[in-house]
Amino acid sequence: MIHETVVTTVTPEGKPHIAPMGVRQQGDTFLLMPFLPSATYDNVISTGCAVVNFTTDVRVFAGCVTGRRTWPTVAARHVRCVRLADTLAHAELRLASVEYDSQRPTLVMECVARCTNAPFTGLNRAQAAVIEGAVLISRLTMLPREKIDAELAYLSIAIGKTAGPRELQAWQWLMDAVHAFFARPAEADHVPTEEAL
Ligand SMILES: Cc1cc2nc3c(=O)[nH]c(=O)nc-3n(C[C@H](O)[C@H](O)[C@H](O)COP(=O)(O)O)c2cc1C
Secondary structure (H helix, E strand, C coil): CEEEEEEEEECCCCCEEEEEEEEEEECCEEEECCCCCCHHHHHHHHHCEEEEEECCCCHHHHHHHCCCCCCCEEECCCCCCEEECCCCEEEEEEEEEEECCCCCCEEEEEEEEEEECCCCCCCCHHHHHHHHHHHHHCCCCCCCHHHHHHHHHHHHHHHHHHCCHHHHHHHHHHHHHHHHHHHCCCHHHCCCCCCCC
16 A cells, blocks of 8 residues: 655755655555655665655645645654654654665665654545646656546546645646646657556
């Protein structure tokens, strides 16, 4: 099972970096699989730690894939890293080993602390739609336009029926990014690939 989370890391100088990432959990072991090149990967290799944030604030997911990468963070307690200031829960991780791969290595990380910061208030369809939309937007150059349009049209139903202010703002950022992408003259780099389908 993969959970869509927000991974926070720091550079060796302590500068925070925030990236949405799917993580696998096996007990106290977390597997992170960044595509290279990756700032997250570089930071984990340099510092040996990361924090996985479990948040329902989907603005962070939509924001990071549309260039809004700065979100408030606070220091983690058990590793020299940061967590999102506004996250329902988080897990503080130390690097245990690396399964090297030239495209997508696996960072095998051990959980040293799990913290709950706020109650989970339930599932929301618009939040799931924003996550799906954010994944689509991160693959704009790889997918055929018809697929993007069809999927966004379907996802927008859940937005219209169930979104709150955060989800509406996140969805708007995604829509702005899609419109800007297809308004560009250089559609030459829009080459659908089998893998992305
Ligand atoms: C829901 C979601 C899940 C993602 N999962 C991954 C992932 O598992 N691995 C990855 O490399 N990028 C993933 N991405 C894309 C990254 O967030 C994005 O490419 C980011 O910039 C990672 O690169 P970085 O480590 O250089 O920041 C995901 C994006 C979204 C919206």
